[in-house]
Amino acid sequence: MDVLLLSFLFCKDLRKFCAHDALYGKDSGLLGVLAYNCGPGVGNKSTVLKKLKRGDRTSSSPHLPLPL
Template structure:
């Protein structure tokens, strides 16, 4: 009887072990799937994830973080997910174009500018040119620390912004 019980227990453990390996592999496959997307699509998905949906209480932001400009008539109340997606893509293309001269880093910089504003990177509106941009202009692409340093809000470091910067860098930095 004990021998039968032990055989059943070993069989059950083997099945559970294989099942756990398959589950871990599927999780890894899902995580790896984002790296099979083009970099622009990765930027869109990452931004949507961290921005999430903006309702009326987030005014002057709508959709997935679009800041309303003078004369725009978008409403968080009536905006559809499809409209918000199109608006996000338009915004990201605009910001990426601002950094086109940085080649493969333009998507990374455009995504950051969407969140913090281009003046904090390029200088202007009372901000000096960022160390990140100065390093890239000097030809130094060792920018991880400078990139993830953009994780402050109202002069305080925020863990979620740090998590966002690390995710953006992992997804969008091309070595």
């Protein structure tokens, strides 16, 4: 496949997942990437989503950026 086509398909899929979690505002990107990598059902049960619902935006993982 062409690199341009693969990039287009990736962006299309990622936008779909981010739009699904749009009510979380700037955190929709984080949840969209989680859903893209692990599947949409995983995001609904994730610890990340539970923390965001509580209003906790801190990260104890070295893989996630510092809170904004």
